[in-house]
Amino acid sequence: MNDITRAAERLRAGGLVVFPTETVYGVGCDATNARAVARLFEAKGRPHFNPLITHVLGLPQAEEHAHLHPNALRLASAFWPGPLTLVARRRAESSIAELACAGLSTVALRAPAHPMARALIEAFAGPIAAPSANRSGHVSATTAQHAADDLGDRVDLVLDGGASPLGLESTIIGVDDAGQAALLRHGAIAKQDIEAVIGPLAGRAASGVAAPGMLESHYAPRAHLRLDAHDTRPGEAYLAFGREAPPGGLTLSARGDLVEAAANLYAHLRALDASGVEVIAVAPIPSSGLGEAIRDRLWRAAAPRLDLLGANAPFSAQADPIE
Ligand code: TXA
């Protein structure tokens, strides 16, 4: 069995695989497997669930997951395969796990050019969610050795394709349903090269696509959330952790596994919300490991109308341009 076949098998089994792209190395998982995505956040040591870029072979695959305006199609034709990431409205029928999009209504898609990345996506025959292969807060890895030094035994396999030729992350462009395009992250393709294809880019605020820092648009349930709840009051549904759910509730993880809890988070919030309860009482979640990210998301879901980007925000907006 060659390395690519083995790597694709690891992905199918929910594993994490480091692979080269022409920009930087990525650490990838099956984008449709919420549990694998949760493991990936854990391996990166991401304090928050930043949305991930999903890697596909090209336009036909991208269109399965996103509503792409002709302007997005133009950019894809001009720069794919290559160092361009498109953010666009996610299709309702997309199989990409919500956690990979951090609960946003948009999805980030990229068709890399690196032959090893392409061989892996082809062998896996599905979308691969992959952030840069570095621990959170470290710089991106541009060699297999750097990725291995940083992530070590947190990943299942490392594909070595030599040094990343570009060494700079992809340029991220958001294109909304009206075709307004905004630069969300500077990267390996210069702004003027993008503008040469679709004309002047709008400011972030003008685009209907939320910039990475604009996390207030993350999923917020209709129901109110009561956090750190040890029990339920009449009329509440319980979102448990570390125990089975009481009737009418759900458990993020009966055995108190934070990876399992992260994988269940969005789906369970949605399901309890859909049940029509007014209040979801959420069990205390420990703040270790992925717990911090889970708590962060619960906090945001509990207070959707707070000005999260204001001066008194309890944490900074996760604009996170290089992370
Ligand atoms: O070159 C690259 O883009 C590399 C290779 C591995 O593909 N990947 C990469 O991924 O840099 P990462 O996770 O380190 O950065 C992804 C960026 C983050 O800033 C994130 O906020 C943004 O993409 N992003 C992902 N989905 C988004 C969305 N739906 N809306 C806005 N920003 C999004």
Ligand code: MG
């Ligand atoms: Mg990164």
